[in-house]
Every structure is written in C-alpha cells, then in structure tokens.
Amino acid sequence: MTTTDPAALADRVADGELRIHELEDHADYDTAAEARRLLVERETGADLEAVADYTFDAEQADPNVDNMIGAAQVPMGVAGPVPVDGSAAEGDYYLPLATTEGALLASVNRGLSTIRSVGGATTRVTKNGMTRAPVFRVGGVAEAAEVVEWVADNVDRLREAAESTTSHGELLDVEPYVVGDSVYLRFAYDTKDAMGMNMVTIATGEACELVEEETPADLVALSGNLCSDKKPAAINAVEGRGRSVTADVLIPGDVVEDRLHTTPEAIAEANTRKNLTGSAKAGSLGFNAHAANVVAAAFLATGQDEAQVVEGANAITTMDARENDEGTTDLYASVSLASLEVGTVGGGTKLPTQAEALEILGLRGGGDPAGSNAAALAEVIAVGSLAGELSLLAALSSRHLVSAHEDLGR
Structure with missing residues (x-):
C-alpha cells in the first residue's frame, strides 16, 4: 500500500506495522525521508528543520545512504x-x-x-593500485607453499577470472603472504577513474573461486585486512594503496x-x-x-x-x-x-x-x-x-x- 501522508507512515512504523527501512516500499523516497524525520522528532524531541532542507531528490542518494532523514550540510x-x-x-x-x-x-x-x-x-x-587481500585456510606450511607456487604460475588465469567481472578494472599483481596455516593474497588493480572498492571486491571474489578449485586453499574471508582498508597500516605506507x-x-x-x-x-x-x-x-x-x-x-x-x-x-x-x-x-x-x-x-x-x-x-x-x-x-x-x-x-x-x-x- 502506498501513501503520500508521511505522518501516517510514521504512525505505522511506531505501531510496529512497518520497519523503518521499509518505508521506500510504501512511498516515494522524499516522503519516506519525511516520515522518518517525523518519527525521530517524536521519539527524541529534536527539531530537524535544517536536516530536512536539502536540494536533491532523495532517490539520488539511495545508493549512498540507508534510512535517509535528510542531509548533513558542511560549509x-x-x-x-x-x-x-x-x-x-x-x-x-x-x-x-x-x-x-x-x-x-x-x-x-x-x-x-x-x-x-x-x-x-x-x-x-x-x-597506482587498489587492493583487496583475501585470507585462505590451508593444512600447514607445505600446502601454503603449494598455493603460493600455483599463484605465481597462474597470474594470467587469475587475471582472466577477475577481469571477467568488470569492463574497466585491470588486475596488476597478486602478492602472497604466509602466516602459519593462513595464506593471504594481496590483489592490486587499476580501477581507472573509480575509487574501485566494490569493483575489486567483486573481481577478487571471482578469482578466489579459481584458487579454491585449483589448490588446497579454503577461503575464510574475502578481506583478510592485508588490503588494508580504513585502518592505519604500515603496508599501505610502504606498498601504497589507491594512488x-x-x-x-x-x-x-x-x-x-x-x-x-x-x-x-x-x-x-x-x-x-x-x-x-x-x-x-x-x-x-x-x-x-x-x-x-x-x-x-x-x-x-x-x-x-x-x-x-x-x-x-x-x-x-x-x-x-x-x-x-x-x-x-x-x-x-x-x-x-x-x-x-x-x-x-x-x-x-x-x-x-x-x-x-x-x-x-x-x-x-x-x-x-x-x-x-x-x-x-x-x-x-x-x-x-x-x-x-x-x-x-x-x-x-x-x-x-x-x-x-x-x-x-x-
């Protein structure tokens, strides 16, 4: 059921009939944002007049934010x-x-x-190189060495798999790191004019399937923190990330x-x-x-x-x-x-x-x-x-x- 009444939508969320993230399924994006503001104002006593004063269609921000109530304006x-x-x-x-x-x-x-x-x-x-570094589990150091050797011999196959997911990204390099029974593969890509985190994540996921098919390695996490994204890390200071x-x-x-x-x-x-x-x-x-x-x-x-x-x-x-x-x-x-x-x-x-x-x-x-x-x-x-x-x-x-x-x- 759709409605143009933000107050009614706010009531339905307050009554438990709707979840706050479902509002766009029942109204246009700007109405949904207004309903959330009304709900938050009722619940907190805050006045969101300035938050509500944004100049773009809320639908434009759908890829960028969830549960939108407005915009934060920075001078x-x-x-x-x-x-x-x-x-x-x-x-x-x-x-x-x-x-x-x-x-x-x-x-x-x-x-x-x-x-x-x-x-x-x-x-x-x-x-230049945006990185993503998955971590794999192996049985021990002998299997780890086997994985490292296979990667060195099959970079072209990994490149083909990774680049099959993108029309722009290019795989530049794959650098292996071994810690006990963990193998980290640090993939680096040229992502052209995109910052590229989504691009390299999807591409690396495809390459990881090939690694699992051809080696004893089992993927534990698509990011093993050797990337290293959004954390202070010496590897980025030495090897670089992005540009x-x-x-x-x-x-x-x-x-x-x-x-x-x-x-x-x-x-x-x-x-x-x-x-x-x-x-x-x-x-x-x-x-x-x-x-x-x-x-x-x-x-x-x-x-x-x-x-x-x-x-x-x-x-x-x-x-x-x-x-x-x-x-x-x-x-x-x-x-x-x-x-x-x-x-x-x-x-x-x-x-x-x-x-x-x-x-x-x-x-x-x-x-x-x-x-x-x-x-x-x-x-x-x-x-x-x-x-x-x-x-x-x-x-x-x-x-x-x-x-x-x-x-x-x-």
Missing part, C-alpha cells in the same frame, strides 16, 4: 587558484574544501598563494620571508624536529603536520569515502634549506601521500553537491584516457596538502599559530 570553501604541473593535472586549479575547522581554508590558501608566486608546484602519481602521489616546490628564501614571515632554515628545522623526530618518537605512521585536514576536506567536498582519510593522510613531509648558485638559501618542500584513494566516478561523486565540486576542478566523471581524472584529482589534493604543510610549519616556526587563530576569531 564548503575554495582555495587557489594554483598552477599544477602534474602527470595528469596541468594548469590552474581551484580546490574546493568542505570543513568545519575555522582558519583551515585561510591557511591552505596562504600556502597556495606562496606556491603560485613561484610558478606553481610539480606533482606526480608514482604508483601514491608526491608534490614538491622550490621557494626562494626572500619569498619565504616576505610571504611566510620566517626563513627556510627555520621551517626545515621545525619539520625535522616535529614531523620527523617527533612523529618517530610517537610511533606515528604519518610523518606530517596535518595532511589529514586537506585530505578530509577534499574528500567531503568531492564525494570520496571519508573513512579512507585514515590511509589518505598517511604522508611524509620533507623540508630542506638548499643553498643556491647565488649563495642564498631556498626552501625545498615536498609531501608524499602513499595511499590516496580517490575517484571521479561512482559512489558519492554522483551526488549533486559533490559533482559540482568536481566541476570546479574540471574533473567530473571519467577522464580521457580512462583514469586521468582520478589521477589529476590525486595530484591536486597533494598540492593542497603541500600548501597546508607549508603554511602550518611557517606559522609554527614564526610562532604565529596562536595569533593567526586569534586574529581570525577561531
């Missing part, structure tokens, strides 16, 4: 423009960032302005002094003592100042999987004071993000706000060639992260961090 700003010399990104870019942290956009924009004043930043994607991308810039000393109000030597020392030595003492997997700030804000703005900020912010920042031919000192600055998992198609990138943010970048949808838009997005985010690192380290080394927040009232 979005823009930083830039900045010239980017990348393997995929080329030209001037504005970077949209969604955040609730005051002063973040101002800080990133200061860094981008400094980079722009010296002609822009250079950036390259150095590795590994580095950005760098060389800034003359006088520009550092004029724009950042400090010196190359002071920034380099702050980076060494804070980001390198301090992070090592803390046992950190990331050796950076606040790469997560830019990664998270860019992810929210452009519709990425926000939980993957865990891996995306796994970055190393380097700062080096370099003497030039004129006998003065320049600042070499870089940031290397080992596992930045981004896409420009699928997932949250199809939602209207996020699609518009990708349009700001000129990177909405699939690229030509395939994969170029996602690679360009990774490169622009890396430059934004570099700008954030420059600005914060300059504020710390000049002792302006507190005053900057006070001046901005945040």
Whole structure:
C-alpha cells in the first residue's frame, strides 16, 4: 500500500506495522525521508528543520545512504587558484574544501598563494593500485607453499577470472603472504577513474573461486585486512594503496620571508624536529603536520569515502634549506601521500553537491584516457596538502599559530 501522508507512515512504523527501512516500499523516497524525520522528532524531541532542507531528490542518494532523514550540510570553501604541473593535472586549479575547522581554508590558501608566486608546484602519481587481500585456510606450511607456487604460475588465469567481472578494472599483481596455516593474497588493480572498492571486491571474489578449485586453499574471508582498508597500516605506507602521489616546490628564501614571515632554515628545522623526530618518537605512521585536514576536506567536498582519510593522510613531509648558485638559501618542500584513494566516478561523486565540486576542478566523471581524472584529482589534493604543510610549519616556526587563530576569531 502506498501513501503520500508521511505522518501516517510514521504512525505505522511506531505501531510496529512497518520497519523503518521499509518505508521506500510504501512511498516515494522524499516522503519516506519525511516520515522518518517525523518519527525521530517524536521519539527524541529534536527539531530537524535544517536536516530536512536539502536540494536533491532523495532517490539520488539511495545508493549512498540507508534510512535517509535528510542531509548533513558542511560549509564548503575554495582555495587557489594554483598552477599544477602534474602527470595528469596541468594548469590552474581551484580546490574546493568542505570543513568545519575555522582558519583551515585561510591557511591552505596562504600556502597556495606562496606556491603560485613561484610558478606553481610539480606533482606526480608514482604508483597506482587498489587492493583487496583475501585470507585462505590451508593444512600447514607445505600446502601454503603449494598455493603460493600455483599463484605465481597462474597470474594470467587469475587475471582472466577477475577481469571477467568488470569492463574497466585491470588486475596488476597478486602478492602472497604466509602466516602459519593462513595464506593471504594481496590483489592490486587499476580501477581507472573509480575509487574501485566494490569493483575489486567483486573481481577478487571471482578469482578466489579459481584458487579454491585449483589448490588446497579454503577461503575464510574475502578481506583478510592485508588490503588494508580504513585502518592505519604500515603496508599501505610502504606498498601504497589507491594512488601514491608526491608534490614538491622550490621557494626562494626572500619569498619565504616576505610571504611566510620566517626563513627556510627555520621551517626545515621545525619539520625535522616535529614531523620527523617527533612523529618517530610517537610511533606515528604519518610523518606530517596535518595532511589529514586537506585530505578530509577534499574528500567531503568531492564525494570520496571519508573513512579512507585514515590511509589518505598517511604522508611524509620533507623540508630542506638548499643553498643556491647565488649563495642564498631556498626552501625545498615536498609531501608524499602513499595511499590516496580517490575517484571521479561512482559512489558519492554522483551526488549533486559533490559533482559540482568536481566541476570546479574540471574533473567530473571519467577522464580521457580512462583514469586521468582520478589521477589529476590525486595530484591536486597533494598540492593542497603541500600548501597546508607549508603554511602550518611557517606559522609554527614564526610562532604565529596562536595569533593567526586569534586574529581570525577561531
């Protein structure tokens, strides 16, 4: 039975006649969302007027959320423009960032302005591969070795099985790991312009059936956490996941002094003592100042999987004071993000706000060639992260961090 009365639907859920996730079976998507809001307002006393004020059809969000009641609105700003010399990104870019942290956009924009004043930043994607690592049970180490040998001899068969499930994904490699009677196979794929987690999961499931048919291995779990998704992991810092991308810039000393109000030597020392030595003492997997700030804000703005900020912010920042031919000192600055998992198609990138943010970048949808838009997005985010690192380290080394927040009232 369908109805256009959200109050009646809320009553039916409250009476136990319907379950809250069944509302779309009895009404259109927006009516179902309104019925849930009414139910939640009755049960909790909350006023959901702002939550209800969204601008897209609720049906558009069906692939992205369950039990929808509305939308969470995060302020979005823009930083830039900045010239980017990348393997995929080329030209001037504005970077949209969604955040609730005051002063973040101002800080990133200061860094981008400094980079722009010296002609822009250079950036390259150095590795690409979205991973999924199933775990298998074997009888012991002899059977484990048998599985490892079979995999090495049959990568082409595994590739054929995996790629039979997708018209875009390509299997790049399968790396085995043995722990006692457990065998982990870390599959890595080129997922083109998609972030690709669903793609690689389906493809790996097909390949696992072949492994079970041809070896003594029994699949225990399609993900054995050697992938490793949405968790801090050294394997991602070393081997990469998604796109590994580095950005760098060389800034003359006088520009550092004029724009950042400090010196190359002071920034380099702050980076060494804070980001390198301090992070090592803390046992950190990331050796950076606040790469997560830019990664998270860019992810929210452009519709990425926000939980993957865990891996995306796994970055190393380097700062080096370099003497030039004129006998003065320049600042070499870089940031290397080992596992930045981004896409420009699928997932949250199809939602209207996020699609518009990708349009700001000129990177909405699939690229030509395939994969170029996602690679360009990774490169622009890396430059934004570099700008954030420059600005914060300059504020710390000049002792302006507190005053900057006070001046901005945040």
